Amino acid sequence: MTGSRIRLRFAKHGKVRFTSHRDVARIWERSLRRAAVPVVYSAGFSPRPKIAFGLALPTGYSSDAEYLDAEIDPVWMAGIDNERLVGALTASLPTGMTALAAAEIASGERSLQHAVTSCTWRIDAAGADATEASEAVSRAMDASELLVQRERKGRLTIDNIRPAVHAVEVQGNITDGVRLIAELATQPRAVRPAELLASLRPPLSLLRACRLNQWITTDAGERSEPLAVSELSVVGAGVEP
Amino acid sequence: MASPAGDAVSNLWHQLEPLLPQVSKPARYIGAEDGMRVPRHGPGVVSWLLTYPDTYEIGLPNQGLQILYEILNERPDAAAERAYAPWGDLEALMRAEGLPLFSLDTHRPAPLFDVIAFNLSAELTYTNVLNCIDLAGVAVRAASRHDSDPLIGAGGHCTYNPEPLADFLDFAVLGDGEEAVGDITAVLADWKASGRPGGRNGVLRALARVPGVYVPSMYEVTYDGARLVAVEPRHPDVPAVVEKRTVADLADWPYPKQQLVPLTEVVHDRLNVEVFRGCTRGCRFCQAGMITRPVRERPAEQVRTMVGEGLRRTGYDEVALTSLSTADFSGIERVVADTVNDAGCSQVSVSLPSLRVDAFTVGIAAQIQRARRTGLTFAPEAGTWRMRQVINKLITNDDLYSAVESAYSQGWRRMKLYFLTGLPTETDSDTLAIAELARNCVALGRTHTRSPSVTVSVGGFVPKPFTPFQWFGQNTVVELRRKVGLLRDDLRRNRGVQLKWHDPAASLAEGLASRGDRRVGGVIEHVWRHGGTFQEWSEHFDLNRWQSAAEACGVDIDAYVHRHRTFDEVLPWDHLSAGLHKDFLWQDWRDALNEVGLEDCRWTPCYDCGACTGYGIEHVVASAVPPAGGSQGTGVDLSRGAEIPVRLLERQPVGAAR
Numbered sequence: 018m019t020g021s022r023i024r025l026r027f028a029k030h031g032k033v034r035f036t037s038h039r040d041v042a043r044i045w046e047r048s049l050r051r052a053a054v055p056v057v058y059s060a061g062f063s064p065r066p067k068i069a070f071g072l073a074l075p076t077g078y079s080s081d082a083e084y085l086d087a088e089i090d091p092v093w094m095a096g097i098d099n100e101r102l103v104g105a106l107t108a109s110l111p112t113g114m115t116a117l118a119a120a121e122i123a124s125g126e127r128s129l130q131h132a133v134t135s136c137t138w139r140i141d142a143a144g145a146d147a148t149e150a151s152e153a154v155s156r157a158m159d160a161s162e163l164l165v166q167r168e169r170k171g172r173l174t175i176d177n178i179r180p181a182v183h184a185v186e187v188q189g190n191i192t193d194g195v196r197l198i199a200e201l202a203t204q205p206r207a208v209r210p211a212e213l214l215a216s217l218r219p220p221l222s223l224l225r226a227c228r229l230n231q232w233i234t235t236d237a238g239e240r241s242e243p244l245a246v247s248e249l250s251v252v253g254a255g256v257e258p
Numbered sequence: 259m260a261s262p263a264g265d266a267v268s269n270l271w272h273q274l275e276p277l278l279p280q281v282s283k284p285a286r287y288i289g290a291e292d293g294m295r296v297p298r299h300g301p302g303v304v305s306w307l308l309t310y311p312d313t314y315e316i317g318l319p320n321q322g323l324q325i326l327y328e329i330l331n332e333r334p335d336a337a338a339e340r341a342y343a344p345w346g347d348l349e350a351l352m353r354a355e356g357l358p359l360f361s362l363d364t365h366r367p368a369p370l371f372d373v374i375a376f377n378l379s380a381e382l383t384y385t386n387v388l389n390c391i392d393l394a395g396v397a398v399r400a401a402s403r404h405d406s407d408p409l410i411g412a413g414g415h416c417t418y419n420p421e422p423l424a425d426f427l428d429f430a431v432l433g434d435g436e437e438a439v440g441d442i443t444a445v446l447a448d449w450k451a452s453g454r455p456g457g458r459n460g461v462l463r464a465l466a467r468v469p470g471v472y473v474p475s476m477y478e479v480t481y482d483g484a485r486l487v488a489v490e491p492r493h494p495d496v497p498a499v500v501e502k503r504t505v506a507d508l509a510d511w512p513y514p515k516q517q518l519v520p521l522t523e524v525v526h527d528r529l530n531v532e533v534f535r536g537c538t539r540g541c542r543f544c545q546a547g548m549i550t551r552p553v554r555e556r557p558a559e560q561v562r563t564m565v566g567e568g569l570r571r572t573g574y575d576e577v578a579l580t581s582l583s584t585a586d587f588s589g590i591e592r593v594v595a596d597t598v599n600d601a602g603c604s605q606v607s608v609s610l611p612s613l614r615v616d617a618f619t620v621g622i623a624a625q626i627q628r629a630r631r632t633g634l635t636f637a638p639e640a641g642t643w644r645m646r647q648v649i650n651k652l653i654t655n656d657d658l659y660s661a662v663e664s665a666y667s668q669g670w671r672r673m674k675l676y677f678l679t680g681l682p683t684e685t686d687s688d689t690l691a692i693a694e695l696a697r698n699c700v701a702l703g704r705t706h707t708r709s710p711s712v713t714v715s716v717g718g719f720v721p722k723p724f725t726p727f728q729w730f731g732q733n734t735v736v737e738l739r740r741k742v743g744l745l746r747d748d749l750r751r752n753r754g755v756q757l758k759w760h761d762p763a764a765s766l767a768e769g770l771a772s773r774g775d776r777r778v779g780g781v782i783e784h785v786w787r788h789g790g791t792f793q794e795w796s797e798h799f800d801l802n803r804w805q806s807a808a809e810a811c812g813v814d815i816d817a818y819v820h821r822h823r824t825f826d827e828v829l830p831w832d833h834l835s836a837g838l839h840k841d842f843l844w845q846d847w848r849d850a851l852n853e854v855g856l857e858d859c860r861w862t863p864c865y866d867c868g869a870c871t872g873y874g875i876e877h878v879v880a881s882a883v884p885p886a887g888g889s890q891g892t893g894v895d896l897s898r899g900a901e902i903p904v905r906l907l908e909r910q911p912v913g914a915a916r
Contacts, residue, residue, distance in 0.1 A: 032271075033521060035284040040522045047519065047573030058605060077279045109573070111521055112290055223279075 020057035020067065020088030022126065025106070026118040026244045030079045030227075033113035038073035044111060045070075045085060052109040054102070055090035071129030071243070072136070072231065075209055080228035082136070084129050084243050086122065094121070118244050129231075129243060135183055135202045137230040140210045142221035143194035150195045151187045153217040158185065163216040178216055181208040194224055200232075268299075271365040273357055281347045285522035286314035289340075289362030292572065293518040295327070296364060297337035304446045306330055306338040306439075307361055307371040307394075307408070311378075311386035312794060314342040314362075318518060319526040321580070322414060323377045325513040326435050333440065335447045339363040339371075343386045344393070346791070352393065359393040368394035372446055374408045378416035381771035382764065382793040384423060385786040387412070391426065398783065400428050400475055405457045411442075417472070418502075418549055419723040421489075421830040422771050422778040424474035428458075429465050431472075432834060433502030433549075434535075436511050438470045466496045470503035472834060479776055484817060486775050489833045501835045502549070506875050508535055508556045512564060519572045528576035528609070529568045533561050533593070537582035538859045538877070542650045542850050543639070543678060545722035546582055548843075549836040551869035553860055554878040558589050565597050569606060578609045585614040585622060586860075588881035594626055612637075615653045620664040634665050637676035640684075641691030647853040648683050650846075655695070662699045666706040673699055673712045679741045680719040680733030680765075682850060689741045692716070693748040693755070700754040713756045714749070716742060718765035722772050724836040726846035729823040732769045735801070738762035763801035767793065769819040770804070775830035778818065780811035837869040858884065 029041070036044065046066055049056050058064040067088035074080050099119045106116035126132075145153060157163055163179040181202035188196040201208045214221040234240045278284035299305055308327055310317025317323070323340065330338035339361035344352060352358070359368040368374055374394055376387050388398045396407045403410075412420060413431040420430040431438045445468060449461045456463065459475075466473040476496045480487040491498055505511055517529060534555040537547040556564075565577050577597065581587060597608050608626040613619050615636045623634060638658050639651045646653055662673055677692050696714045703710025718738040721727040733741075742759045749755050770778055784807035785793075792798040808815050823829065825844055832840075842865065849856060859865055860877055861884045870876045 032288040032290045035278055035288050036521050037283075037285065040285055043523070043527075044521060046575075049573075050575065051571070051573035064605065077284065111292060 018057050018090070019124070021091040021094040022086055022122050022124050023089050023094065024084060024086050024120055024122045024126075024129075024244050025103075025116060026246065027083045027085075027106075027110070028079075028081045028115045028117055029074065029083055029113065030115075031113035033111050034079045035077055037076045038070070041074075041083075041114075042068070042070055044114065048106060048109040048111075048114075049087065052105045054087075054106070055093045057088040057090060069128055069130075072133055072203055072207055074228060075211075075226075078210070078226045078228065081117070082228050082231050082242070084231065086126075086129060117246050120244055132233045133203050133231045133243065134234040135200050135204075135232045136207070136228050137198065137200045137232070138210045139227045139229055140197040140199055140214065141191060141194055141224040141226070142197060142214050143224050144219065144221040145195055147187050147190045147195050150197065150217075150221065153219065153221070154185045154187055154197070157182070157217050165212045165216050167212070178208045178212055181206075182213060185213070195221070198229075203231075268367070268370060269365050270357060270360045270367055273355065274360065274365060277348065277351045277355065277357075280351060282345065283315075283522065286342070287344070287348065287362065288521070289365070291318075291518045291520050293514075293516040294363055295331045295338070297331055297339060299337050299366075299370075302335060302447065302451065303337050304335060304373070304443045304450070305371045306336065306443075307341050307359075307366075307368055307374045308338055309341040309343075309359075309368075309374055309376050309390055311343050311376055311383040311390055312380075312792070313345060314520075315522075315524045316794075317342045317377070318520050318524045319530065320377055320379065321514065321530055321532060322379075322435065324518055325511070326375075326413075326439050328513050328515060329436060329511075330439055330443065333443060336439075336443045339366060341368060341374075341390070343383075343390055343792070349389075349393065358395045359390055369396065369408065371408045372450070373411055373442075375411040375413065378412050378414040378420075378423075380794060381416055381422075381768045382799075384771055384782050385790050385793055387423065388426060388783060388786040389791050398426055398786075400426060403428075403458065405454070407458075409446075409458075409461070413438075415546060415549065416772075418545070418834060418836055419772060419774075419831040420472060420474065420834075421776050422774040422782055424776045425779045426783075427474060428462060429471055429473045431503070432470050432500060432836070434505045435503070436505050436513070438468070438503045441468045442471065463493070463495075466491075466493075469501060472500040474776075477833065484814065486828050486830060488828060489830070499833055499835050501873075502837060504552075504837070504869075504873055504875060505535075505554070507878055508532070508554045509560055509878075512556075512560055517568060517572060519574070526578065528578055529565070529572055529574040530578045530580050531561060531564045531568060532556065532581065533579045533584060533587045533590075534581045536877075537586075539583055539586075540650045540846075540856050540858065541639070542648075542726040542846060543681065543719060543721075544582075545725050548725050548838060550582070551837065551867065552875060552877045555588060555880055558593050558880065561593055562596055566600060575605055576607045576609060578611050580611055583612050583614055584610045585616075585619045588879060591622060591625070594622055598626055615661050616657045617660040617664040620661050620668065623665070624668045633672035633674055634670050635674040635676065636661060638695065639676065639678050640681060640688065641677065641693075641695055642688045644853055645681060645684060645688045645691075647855045648850050649678075649681055650850070650855050652855050652857075658695065659698065659702060663702050666703045666710060671703070671707050671710060673703070673710075675699070675712060675714050677714060677716050678719040679716050679745075680738050682727060682730045683853075684741075686741075686744060689744055690748055693745055693752075696749070696755045697752055700752070703754070709754070711754055711756065713758060714745070716745065716757065716759040718760060718762045720765050720769045720772055723829070723831045724838055724843070726843050726850055728773070728829065728843065729825070729827075729847055731820045731822040732765070734820055735762045735766050738765065761796055761799065764793070764796070764799050766801065766815070766819060767799070767804045770808070770813075770815060773830070774818050777811070777813055781807045781813050784810055835872075837867075837872045839866070839868040839872075842867045860884070 056066040069086045071084040103116045103119050162177045183200040185199045210226040211223045232240050308323050327338045330336040341361050391398050397403050409428045411429045412427050413435045417430040445464050462473045465471050466476045477489050478492050479489050536550040536553040640646045696712045699712045700710050721730045749757050790803045
């Protein structure tokens with residue numbers, strides 16, 4: 018059966034943020050069953066629910082902008098108000114995870130993994146006050162290269178992440194450090210907030226990070242979210258039942 | 259929504275939180291599972307920290323702990339939370355920051371609880387028990403504890419010989435805990451309310467009078483050199499023999515009602531519904547089957563309700579019907595069919611973790627595994643019919659072959675066969691027969707599939723208390739390795755058979771802890787003090803550590819592990835009772851050596867093992883006749899090989915002695 022393709026946006030905060038991307042996938046499978054949402058299963062030897070998750074959120078980070086696409090029985094979808102679907106899902110999710118919005122998307126829509134080009138992060142860091150952090154950020158934005166070392170398949174590599182750092186703004190001091198807002202690219206690979214902090218001179222250390230938005234930027238330079246929170250009320254519009 | 263803020267004294271979350279990004283798998287320390295309770299603590303409430311002495315992934319699914327967690331939290335005078343052993347990375351940070359062991363439910367420090375109660379499911383977790391006590395800020399030795407310290411208790415199968423931990427435990431509970439935890443709570447609540455009369459010793463004295471509760475410090479141990487002479491009560495009101503607790507009817511205890519749904523991956527990550535407790539198949543190596551008698555089936559209707567409601571509530575798509583031999587459950591076919599066909603449970607798979615070895619059982623498996631027929635597991639336990647009569651696992655070779663044939667013909671491709679080696683009277687031909695069985699299974703598979711696969715998993719046999727084999731001297735590490743080597747050589751050229759084995763070195767440590775007396779406690783403490791935690795994890799186990807600890811403590815491993823016992827020897831657990839008469843066990847041991855099988859007493863006359871008669875209870879079994887399938891031990895022996903008489907014992911059996 019081909020299901021209606023539903024895109025869901027959800028938040029992840031509090032203790033549950035220490036679950037991994039794989040954990041979140043399992044949590045969603047169970048939560049959809051608990052909410053009695055009829056997800057379509059793949060055919061074949063080993064049927065799996067048709068759910069596709071977007072970019073992995075590093076374990077320990079929180080988020081207001083997580084996404085998944087699920088194929089759901091279209092007959093069932095036709096009978097439910099999407100606002101109620103979002104409410105029922107939140108009730109079935111663990112404390113700290115909240116469904117924010119749902120909308121039907123075209124079956125040809127590009128997958129989240131491929132479509133998303135950058136993310137906006139709120140980053141709390143220690144090791145500098147706002148003035149020092151602003152200077153470090155200015156130096157970084159003026160530099161032609163921002164080198165970070167990382168381990169990949171057991172080998173140390175050095176990457177230049179400067180092209181992936183679209184914007185960084187120092188918001189100000191907080192109790193235990195400084196707060197930054199940064200937009201970091203996810204293509205060709207997703208650069209993490211911790212890597213941005215490590216690339217600054219002097220480097221800052223990560224206290225907390227929260228993903229505020231994921232962005233899809235078209236070749237023409239237009240930027241939009243996979244599902245804006247305000248779209249909640251227009252769910253299902255223009256889609257055949 | 260947010261976690262309760264809590265003050266720093268009773269809630270460690272804010273100190274723990276910054277440590278979590280630095281450790282592996284932080285989700286195992288957050289709690290917040292569906293089914294979690296946030297209990298109210300207060301002056302009139304007895305608080306329990308139910309602790310599993312291994313990682314969260316291993317401990318969370320433990321049904322015993324979850325059952326007691328619910329029962330205690332339903333009581334107005336009790337509050338229960340859970341703790342698991344932190345992995346080494348977090349432990350190091352906790353010690354550096356001065357953080358004690360904590361509960362997952364409200365991140366409450368362990369020292370604030372009235373009782374820290376451990377689930378003892380495996381002997382190799384004993385060093386972790388000491389580590390958790392220490393992390394709780396409590397002296398590991400009971401004698402050094404203060405009045406204000408939590409009581410350290412234990413329950414679970416290993417408490418049938420708690421002697422190796424006797425110096426570290428304040429009390430241990432024998433048998434089913436459902437009723438015992440309530441009795442203990444009542445005693446503690448009373449003691450607290452009346453101003454803690456007699457201090458720590460006062461409450462322990464009162465606990466010693468609760469049926470099923472063993473308080474080691476109330477017993478005097480006498481030795482004569484290396485020989486144990488007696489374990490006797492120090493006071494007239496302390497029982498000479500502590501009897502186990504048994505709930506008469508499982509229908510009265512439909513727990514867990516709200517199984518915990520972990521947020522991160524754990525073992526047995528599925529809904530578990532216990533369909534019966536106890537087993538009277540009488541496998542002589544199996545401690546669980548001996549100590550949990552009699553058989554108490556849950557009513558089929560209750561099973562259906564627990565499955566249906568459990569699946570809807572948890573969102574799991576898999577349910578395991580658990581017991582020691584689920585195919586023996588009366589009307590198992592109906593229950594399985596109803597579960598699979600229940601319209602509300604589409605895409606649900608059922609697993610039967612302990613399959614009996616016969617074609618009937620495969621039929622049930624076929625019913626439940628409609629889609630994914632990847633692998634089936636059987637446990638013939640021994641390679642020859644002779645050997646299986648010795649261990650009373652009465653499965654003929656034909657039973658196994660018909661099960662395997664049936665499985666291959668219905669689409670399965672992979673079989674897993676479990677065996678024990680190092681069994682009493684075992685000869686090399688018995689060991690090698692394991693390879694022969696596996697080869698024959700592959701040959702059966704070839705007629706159905708091009709590349710059949712049989713995995714043979716071999717474990718070294720460790721004799722356990724309250725089994726007929728409690729008198730048997732365990733095989734040495736060298737002998738077990740030799741036997742595994744025989745199999746490896748024999749199977750080297752056989753495509754289709756994979757051999758796996760457990761580390762015989764770990765079996766030695768397990769054997770020492772399972773039949774040791776109080777003197778073995780020193781070895782456990784020594785191993786722990788020298789960094790030996792997580793001994794169930796092969797990457798952490800080091801036999802040298804155990805050997806040097808035994809040497810340092812003057813403990814003769816040989817005498818504890820490899821020596822055959824005699825009937826007149828005082829066993830370290832003789833002052834405890836699983837209901838089984840010692841002369842019944844001895845007779846069963848003689849029968850084993852004579853290769854005489856014993857039929858299941860559920861459907862045949864009583865042998866008076868003591869488990870029913872002693873406690874005035876009986877089997878609760880819905881069907882008056884044995885389940886269909888297999889030879890049920892009555893089949894003709896087709897594989898009888900050469901018999902090698904063995905003499906293990908210096909003495910002839912004494913007729914009746916108790």
